[in-house]
Amino acid sequence: MKIxxxxxxxxxxxxxxxxxxxxxxxxxxxxQYLDCDVEEPNAHLFLHPRITDRYDACxxxxxxxxxxxxxxGKCSEFCYFNAIATLANTTLVFPELCHSCxxxxxxxxVNAMTEVRRPIGVIESGTADGIEFVHGxxxxxxxxxxxxxxxxxxxxxxxxxxxxxxxxxxxxxxxGTLQGADIAVLVAEPTxxxxxxxxxxxxxxxxxxxxxxxxxxxxxxxDDRVERFCAENDIPIWGRLPHDRRxxxxxxxxxxxxxxxxEVAASFDGLAKGLLEGGNx
Amino acid sequence: MKxxxxxxxxxxxxxxxxxxxxxxxxxxxxxxxxxWQLIPNSVNLNAAQGAGIQTAQMISESGAKAVLTGHCGPKxxxxxxxxxxxxxxxxxxxxxxxxDAFKSGKLTASTGPDVEGHW
Numbered sequence: 001m002k003i004x005x006x007x008x009x010x011x012x013x014x015x016x017x018x019x020x021x022x023x024x025x026x027x028x029x030x031x032q033y034l035d036c037d038v039e040e041p042n043a044h045l046f047l048h049p050r051i052t053d054r055y056d057a058c059x060x061x062x063x064x065x066x067x068x069x070x071x072x073g074k075c076s077e078f079c080y081f082n083a084i085a086t087l088a089n090t091t092l093v094f095p096e097l098c099h100s101c102x103x104x105x106x107x108x109x110v111n112a113m114t115e116v117r118r119p120i121g122v123i124e125s126g127t128a129d130g131i132e133f134v135h136g137x138x139x140x141x142x143x144x145x146x147x148x149x150x151x152x153x154x155x156x157x158x159x160x161x162x163x164x165x166x167x168x169x170x171x172x173x174x175x176g177t178l179q180g181a182d183i184a185v186l187v188a189e190p191t192x193x194x195x196x197x198x199x200x201x202x203x204x205x206x207x208x209x210x211x212x213x214x215x216x217x218x219x220x221x222x223d224d225r226v227e228r229f230c231a232e233n234d235i236p237i238w239g240r241l242p243h244d245r246r247x248x249x250x251x252x253x254x255x256x257x258x259x260x261x262x263e264v265a266a267s268f269d270g271l272a273k274g275l276l277e278g279g280n281x
Numbered sequence: 282m283k284x285x286x287x288x289x290x291x292x293x294x295x296x297x298x299x300x301x302x303x304x305x306x307x308x309x310x311x312x313x314x315x316x317w318q319l320i321p322n323s324v325n326l327n328a329a330q331g332a333g334i335q336t337a338q339m340i341s342e343s344g345a346k347a348v349l350t351g352h353c354g355p356k357x358x359x360x361x362x363x364x365x366x367x368x369x370x371x372x373x374x375x376x377x378x379x380x381d382a383f384k385s386g387k388l389t390a391s392t393g394p395d396v397e398g399h400w
Contacts, residue, residue, distance in 0.1 A: 076335075076338065080329075081329070081330055081331060082328055082329075082330060082331020082332070082334050082335045083331060083334075085334045085335070085337065085338045085360045085363075086338060087338065087341050087360070087363055087364045088341070088364070090363055092334075092359065092360060092363055094331065094334060094356055094359075097330055097331050097334075097356075
């Protein structure tokens, strides 16, 4: 089972929920952790994996054989992402805009194009206290993260409980992560901002059509608007984590809340149980 | 010689558009005859990405040998440079004022992009 931990808003506690859930589950199941937030991976700061494998992740981009190319412009006309410009005497490729669809190769009438590998980041994997760990690190300056996210998700093993720590927001990187998941936990804070961004995330989940529930972080701040929204829309609440200075202190030292504060485990036990029983808490 | 001027309007009295890739449109002005023609840029204005690249390709196809605009980013610069189109960033005022400034040699050709992409 692949569980995505997502949120419309950044900074709501995706990694807190993901890492603590992984620890709780790892006592009972074979757990694999995929940090899909390749633009800013941070789960390793809490799980402290021993990295044993590292490789360059690449995408394919077109390369033009200038002696063959007659600058007919069919490739640049085809490219939806404007990654190719055709001029009277030359054709230019902008690799950072390429989405690796391969369409330009297919439409080229003179076979002037080949695909070459371009590194966009690294993928590192290892283990952390029995948890199999994988994350991607996007190279600085890369504009498109989805190909790297997909390569991280490709590491998911079918016989594991896979925790996928999603990027923030509701744009392509999140869509790509959720499309690879069986079920989603949406982390929200009980505030006006929290509810606003939760509704965006719920709209997205409904498009992707996977079951989901909500985990309320800092559940004793703000008000009851997230609770009411969930009740009115039949969205299950799978857990609540109260605001606690000790959690922030543990976090700032790279220590999991469930390791530092015994009573926190109860918040994640409920979530773990609900997820493993098919999303019925 | 034909020059292309980014514009926010329809004619020579319109303001120069400071943006290149997502300019509202272009006035292609012939400095020999004084004839001009408006090229709308609506397709590239709404491009998801790579507006500067496609706009630069369009300018090259228009036959213009110079562009007068406010700013020019790195990708548009690369295309214009490869096409042999000179870029004069820093143009302002109306289109005709920019053309006059160009004709009287008050504008300096750029030697590189003057802004990052998506400024």
